[in-house]
Amino acid sequence: MKVIVDLCVVPMGVGISVGKYVAECQKVLQEAGLKHQLHAYGTNIEGDWDEVFAAVKRCHERVHEMGAPRITTSIKVGTRTDREQSMQDKIDSVTKMET
Amino acid sequence: MKVIVDLCVVPMGVGISVGKYVAECQKVLQEAGLKHQLHAYGTNIEGDWDEVFAAVKRCHERVHEMGAPRITTSIKVGTRTDREQSMQDKIDSVTKMET
Amino acid sequence: MKVIVDLCVVPMGVGISVGKYVAECQKVLQEAGLKHQLHAYGTNIEGDWDEVFAAVKRCHERVHEMGAPRITTSIKVGTRTDREQSMQDKIDSVTKMET
Amino acid sequence: MKVIVDLCVVPMGVGISVGKYVAECQKVLQEAGLKHQLHAYGTNIEGDWDEVFAAVKRCHERVHEMGAPRITTSIKVGTRTDREQSMQDKIDSVTKMET
Numbered sequence: 001m002k003v004i005v006d007l008c009v010v011p012m013g014v015g016i017s018v019g020k021y022v023a024e025c026q027k028v029l030q031e032a033g034l035k036h037q038l039h040a041y042g043t044n045i046e047g048d049w050d051e052v053f054a055a056v057k058r059c060h061e062r063v064h065e066m067g068a069p070r071i072t073t074s075i076k077v078g079t080r081t082d083r084e085q086s087m088q089d090k091i092d093s094v095t096k097m098e099t
Numbered sequence: 100m101k102v103i104v105d106l107c108v109v110p111m112g113v114g115i116s117v118g119k120y121v122a123e124c125q126k127v128l129q130e131a132g133l134k135h136q137l138h139a140y141g142t143n144i145e146g147d148w149d150e151v152f153a154a155v156k157r158c159h160e161r162v163h164e165m166g167a168p169r170i171t172t173s174i175k176v177g178t179r180t181d182r183e184q185s186m187q188d189k190i191d192s193v194t195k196m197e198t
Numbered sequence: 199m200k201v202i203v204d205l206c207v208v209p210m211g212v213g214i215s216v217g218k219y220v221a222e223c224q225k226v227l228q229e230a231g232l233k234h235q236l237h238a239y240g241t242n243i244e245g246d247w248d249e250v251f252a253a254v255k256r257c258h259e260r261v262h263e264m265g266a267p268r269i270t271t272s273i274k275v276g277t278r279t280d281r282e283q284s285m286q287d288k289i290d291s292v293t294k295m296e297t
Numbered sequence: 298m299k300v301i302v303d304l305c306v307v308p309m310g311v312g313i314s315v316g317k318y319v320a321e322c323q324k325v326l327q328e329a330g331l332k333h334q335l336h337a338y339g340t341n342i343e344g345d346w347d348e349v350f351a352a353v354k355r356c357h358e359r360v361h362e363m364g365a366p367r368i369t370t371s372i373k374v375g376t377r378t379d380r381e382q383s384m385q386d387k388i389d390s391v392t393k394m395e396t
Contacts (some may be wrong), residue, residue, distance in 0.1 A: 056176075078169070139288045
């Protein structure tokens, strides 16, 4: 099952700046070979369900290893059976309406 | 890794009433033997990471099988390494402050 | 416009225990006279759009005043024009399917 | 109070393709003069709290007017009192760690 995910990992108990933890998650996604795109409030990820969620788990493990005692993460998960759709397709489906 | 999750599955393309799809997800959680509690905008779930996310995947599969061509799901995921915490502990940590 | 909201306020930069900040938000909702119900990963709120979002803003103001330098909040917002629906109605629409 | 928001509006009961509704929300943000950036699973918005949330409300009103009887929206809301931060700053705080 193909999935498009939006992931936002929030480490708690490590102070106010969390950029390095988010950067580490980008590295996890990179290592997993998953197509992903950072934005100002999360990261879009596209791939096979099991691979994507294995990477999400690894993000939690890695951020805990870096010293964060607590993590709260928001995930949006989209699946569809009617047709294939990429992250770019989703953006295009909106922008083509705006013309 | 122990996790507390809040799950909100939204089937699309099946009309306006989605109660039966959410009820099916409750059944999936029941079958998985996971502690869970329905609220007005989702379901709290507590358990082992892999078991919880296997159940979330089964929810998507089941809701597609029921005829929903598209699903968008919101998940909140909490993990911590400093101590064990149950769903009830989380509620208690707030209510004990209110006295 | 009537709205049902699920609110989860996460103060950052204040350590690992955030119960007192969430309790303060409960007080804000109480003061606003809004129907609300705490669960393990947020609070369901029901009311008029403007009143609910005024309360959400006051939560951010109050939590900053308590010393949190940064807040990240997740909100789910449901509106419908086909019929009135309360938080309890939403729960009932699921549980009546489970029998 | 300055805010950075991530907005994902999901119209229900209008079938499977929702691009035109999301495009209409982009127009609302445009008309409001708010800085915003569409991504594959939502839209980042930056601005004054009241202006941003007035626009979010207008999105719901507009999407209902277009015929959607039900809407479920996910919003992430970030505020901070320690310093000013733009959407671009948030992205930079991650990417500068990756080098």
